[in-house]
Amino acid sequence: MTTELQRDLDDIxxxxxxxxGEPSLVLHGGGNTSIKTTGTxxxxxxxxxxxxxxxxxxxxxxxxxGFAPLRRDRLAELLTLTELDDVTMVNELRQASLDAAAPTxxxxxxxxxxxxxxxxxxxxxxxxxxxxxxxxxDAEILAVLGERVLVLPYVMPGFPLARLIAxxxxxxxxxxxxxxxxxxxxxxxxxxxxxxxxxxxALAEASLGVGTWxxxxxxxPATGTAAELATLRRDVSRAAGTPMLVRQTRSxxxxxxxxxxxxxxxxxxxxxxxxxxxxxxxxxMVGRDVEAYAAEYRAYFERHAARANPRVSPLHPAPRVxxxxxxxxLVTGATTKELGVAGDIALHTLDVIDAADAIGTxxxxxxxxxFDIEYWTLEQAKLAGKQAKxxxxxxxxVTGAASGIGRAIAELLLAQGAAVVGVDLNxxxxxxxxxxxxxxxxxxxxxPETIDEAIATAVREFGGxxxxxxxxxxxxxxxxxxxxxDEVWDxxxxxxVTAVARLFRAVHxxxxxxxxxxxxxxxxxxxxxxxxPGVAAYSASKTAAAQLARVAALEWAADxxxxxxxxxxxxFDTAIWTPELLAARAANYGLSVEEYRTRNLLRxxxxxxxxxxxxxxxxxxxPATTGAHLSVDGGNDRVI
Ligand SMILES: [Zn+2]
Numbered sequence: 207m208t209t210e211l212q213r214d215l216d217d218i219x220x221x222x223x224x225x226x227g228e229p230s231l232v233l234h235g236g237g238n239t240s241i242k243t244t245g246t247x248x249x250x251x252x253x254x255x256x257x258x259x260x261x262x263x264x265x266x267x268x269x270x271x272g273f274a275p276l277r278r279d280r281l282a283e284l285l286t287l288t289e290l291d292d293v294t295m296v297n298e299l300r301q302a303s304l305d306a307a308a309p310t311x312x313x314x315x316x317x318x319x320x321x322x323x324x325x326x327x328x329x330x331x332x333x334x335x336x337x338x339x340x341x342x343x344d345a346e347i348l349a350v351l352g353e354r355v356l357v358l359p360y361v362m363p364g365f366p367l368a369r370l371i372a373x374x375x376x377x378x379x380x381x382x383x384x385x386x387x388x389x390x391x392x393x394x395x396x397x398x399x400x401x402x403x404x405x406x407x408a409l410a411e412a413s414l415g416v417g418t419w420x421x422x423x424x425x426x427p428a429t430g431t432a433a434e435l436a437t438l439r440r441d442v443s444r445a446a447g448t449p450m451l452v453r454q455t456r457s458x459x460x461x462x463x464x465x466x467x468x469x470x471x472x473x474x475x476x477x478x479x480x481x482x483x484x485x486x487x488x489x490x491m492v493g494r495d496v497e498a499y500a501a502e503y504r505a506y507f508e509r510h511a512a513r514a515n516p517r518v519s520p521l522h523p524a525p526r527v528x529x530x531x532x533x534x535x536l537v538t539g540a541t542t543k544e545l546g547v548a549g550d551i552a553l554h555t556l557d558v559i560d561a562a563d564a565i566g567t568x569x570x571x572x573x574x575x576x577f578d579i580e581y582w583t584l585e586q587a588k589l590a591g592k593q594a595k596x597x598x599x600x601x602x603x604v605t606g607a608a609s610g611i612g613r614a615i616a617e618l619l620l621a622q623g624a625a626v627v628g629v630d631l632n633x634x635x636x637x638x639x640x641x642x643x644x645x646x647x648x649x650x651x652x653x654p655e656t657i658d659e660a661i662a663t664a665v666r667e668f669g670g671x672x673x674x675x676x677x678x679x680x681x682x683x684x685x686x687x688x689x690x691x692d693e694v695w696d697x698x699x700x701x702x703v704t705a706v707a708r709l710f711r712a713v714h715x716x717x718x719x720x721x722x723x724x725x726x727x728x729x730x731x732x733x734x735x736x737x738x739p740g741v742a743a744y745s746a747s748k749t750a751a752a753q754l755a756r757v758a759a760l761e762w763a764a765d766x767x768x769x770x771x772x773x774x775x776x777x778f779d780t781a782i783w784t785p786e787l788l789a790a791r792a793a794n795y796g797l798s799v800e801e802y803r804t805r806n807l808l809r810x811x812x813x814x815x816x817x818x819x820x821x822x823x824x825x826x827x828x829p830a831t832t833g834a835h836l837s838v839d840g841g842n843d844r845v846i
Contacts, residue, residue: 207245214243215257215270218325221396226265230332230419231407233554234547236481237265237329237388240318241396245275245304253304254278256319260309274311275304281319285372290365292583316368322376323392325399330388330479332419333410336558338385339478340566347383350413351406354379360386360571362578363480381406386571387479416561420554423458430454430533432665436719438528439669441496442538443721445524449599450538450721451625452528452669453545460535463556464492469529476570478558480579484586485547486555488576491525494533499525510577518581527552538669540599542625542642595623596826600722601668603660603713605651605705606678608632610780611729614814615675618822620644625668629660629678651678652705657712665716672720673825674713676706676755677729679748681782684740684790695743702747706754717767723829724767727821728755732775732837736844740794752835759833768832770824774817775839778803806840 207215218241225239226232238259245255255275259265263272280302284290290298292313299311312318318326337347344357356379361370371382380402382390389406393399411417439452463469470492477483488506491499503523511518526548528536537548562568570576602619606612607628616628616638625643628635629651636646645663649656664671680701682694706728717724734752737745752771759769778788792802804811820838824831837845 211243211245211255211257211275214241214324215273217241217396218257218273219268219270221325221327221400222259222265222268225327225329225400225403226268229550229554231329231403232265233330233420233550234485235264236479237327238312238314238318239265239325239327239396240273240312240315241325242278242319243324247304255304256281256315258311258315258318261312262309272309274299274308274315276302276311276315276319277304278319281316285316285320285368288369292364295365313364314367316365317371317390320368320372321382321390321392323380323399324394325396326390326392327396327399327403328388328390329403330481331403331407331410332478332554332558332561333407333414333416334383334389335386335478336414336416336561336565337410338383338387339558339568339570340562341569342566351381351383351409355381355383355406357383358385360384360575362575362582363387364582386569414561414565416557419557420550421459421557422455422553423460423462426456426458426461426534428454428456428662428666429461430530432661432716433719435533435665436670436716438494438496438533438536439538440719440721441494442524442669443599445496445500446522446538446540448522448540448594449672450524450540450669451542451545451599451601452536452538453542453549454533454666455535455537455549456666457535457549457553459553459556460529464529464534465531469531472559472563472568473529473555475559475568476573476576478555478570480571480576482551482555483576483580485544486526486551488573488580490527490529490552492529494528494530496524499523506573506577510574510581513574513578514581516583521580540594541623542668546642597673597822598623600624600672600720601664601670602626602673602675602825603629603664603671604675604677605629605660605709606676606729607646608635608638610677610782611774611777611814611817612675612677613638614818615677615729615821616644618815618818619673619675619825622822622826624673624825625664627660627664627667627671629656650701651709652700654708654712657705657709661713661716670719671713671716671724672722673725673727674709674717675727675729675821675825676709676751677821678705679729679751680744681741681787682743684787684794685742686740687742690742698743698747699750702744703750703754706751710754710758714762714765714767718762718765720767724762724765725825726755726758726762726767726769727824728752728769728771729817729821730755730771730773730835732773732839732842732845734773736842738791738794756833763832768824768828770828770831770834770836772817772820772824773835773837773839773845774812775837775842776803776806777812777814777817779814804840806842807846808840810840812838812840 257273391402500523608630
């Protein structure tokens with residue numbers, strides 16, 4: 207790599223990350239950048255290149271391998287065409303790359319190559335799209351942004367946009383404003399292009415009197431009941447044809463907007479910039495009538511599908527953004543990442559709408575133009591390639607999640623794509639994972655308020671509860687019956703039985719609304735079938751819990767809820783197995799610790815992760831199984 211190329215690449219990476227780090231300029235995969243430079247090909251001959259942001263990279267986190275080195279002479283040749291279809295254009299862009307392993311360049315690569323100036327930056331800056339979405343004339347926009355700016359009408363991104371700019375006179379300007387879309391700035395170096403970007407955004411913000419965008423405001427009260435939220439999620443999931451997460455954002459700003467009587471009219475006018483349609487659909491759902499929203503979406507598809515070439519299949523018709531007068535701003539998605547993207551875009555869009563209406567009348571591209579973007583092969587390609595995980599869109603509640611078997615289960619559920627609320631006495635549960643799909647609730651499972659908080663968290667953060675795993679339990683100190691202590695007995699029943707009964711009672715209304723049917727797995731024990739001496743309180747309380755689960759299987763089958771039990775034994779990598787306890791239990795059987803550890807038929811070590819696999823299997827599979835018991839104990843002759 208030449209030193210010039212290395213320096214230019216470093217510059218564009220650094221400036222791209224600055225641009226992408228400002229949500230008011232670039233949100234979630236939006237925008238693109240480039241720098242023109244010189245490299246050498248394999249023969250040593252110099253070659254003029256434009257390094258263009260690769261599709262699939264996010265500007266805020268882009269690295270050097272995220273840029274595709276394209277031959278400028280070839281791109282210039284392509285721009286002499288009057289038409290170029292998308293598939294051919296992408297093929298040509300890939301062939302124009304000096305590096306076959308580089309990512310496919312942004313769909314705006316031809317435009318980047320054409321525009322004068324070494325560095326070119328493109329964003330969908332809120333302030334700029336507000337100006338262009340407010341009905342101002344070109345002259346009025348130029349009066350705000352000053353000299354050296356070209357304002358162009360909206361055209362489809364990709365080749366048509368590159369063609370339009372190639373046919374326009376860009377001499378004497380260093381910025382192009384695309385109506386209803388965004389901003390390009392260009393200069394002799396990346397920093398200067400960014401400074402020009404900031405300058406124009408600052409001018410726009412000053413004229414609008416707006417300096418902050420997308421601020422969720424204070425945390426709004428938790429409105430609506432658990433059943434109302436879980437019902438909304440069930441309806442959204444039914445429309446989508448797959449389980450979806452729903453999050454009540456609790457944004458005061460979102461709640462204020464949602465409460466306006468004219469919320470539907472205000473948001474019916476389309477997205478702030480075309481690309482947002484793939485994350486939020488063209489309009490949010492106002493209210494909770496999912497069926498009506500889905501019917502409207504299907505009608506919209508039918509109105510425009512004939513124009514799509516190649517033919518397209520309808521995307522799911524469920525809303526991604528919901529504005530409800532009582533519940534406020536809610537977002538939906540197959541993953542928590544999708545929830546975050548939809549939420550951010552929704553909040554920024556509300557600000558753009560209000561700011562545009564304050565200076566004129568908000569407007570977006572037409573419904574037909576929006577459809578063309580939503581069903582554009584090149585936009586859908588941005589969403590493709592994401593393999594859905596087995597428990598994607600589903601929500602689990604796991605008790606005893608901070609350590610041992612419970613923790614192994616929680617981690618495996620997360621890995622399988624579920625959103626998980628973990629409950630534990632140990633405060634470490636709060637930070638067990640930094641994933642947005644994880645919420646930890648600290649508290650004693652035998653306290654009703656802990657259970658209520660866990661269910662409320664699952665419902666407000668993720669929309670409901672699909673799976674309940676009871677892994678919390680205590681193993682009291684060994685005591686023969688003659689010495690049984692009342693407090694030991696009572697506490698074992700409080701945590702191992704009463705807490706489970708209360709959890710079942712509290713979670714049932716929500717669990718019955720699980721879109722794919724609720725699942726409950728009780729982490730039971732070999733002791734139920736084969737108790738041991740000295741563990742009366744444990745064996746009796748766990749047997750009572752097992753009986754509770756059997757009754758739940760009977761009572762809840764009508765609701766499609768499956769209740770199964772996993773019966774581990776001798777799992778020693780858990781918090782309850784201190785070396786002292788291990789020695790005491792071994793002594794009870796007249797065994798050495800080593801003999802006690804492997805006293806199963808298979809002579810195998812039973813680990814927490816092995817138990818977790820059995821629990822998660824009951825969640826993911828066996829749709830015709832309820833009331834079952836599965837031993838995970840290495841084989842035990844007293845049970846077999
Ligand atoms: Zn764009």
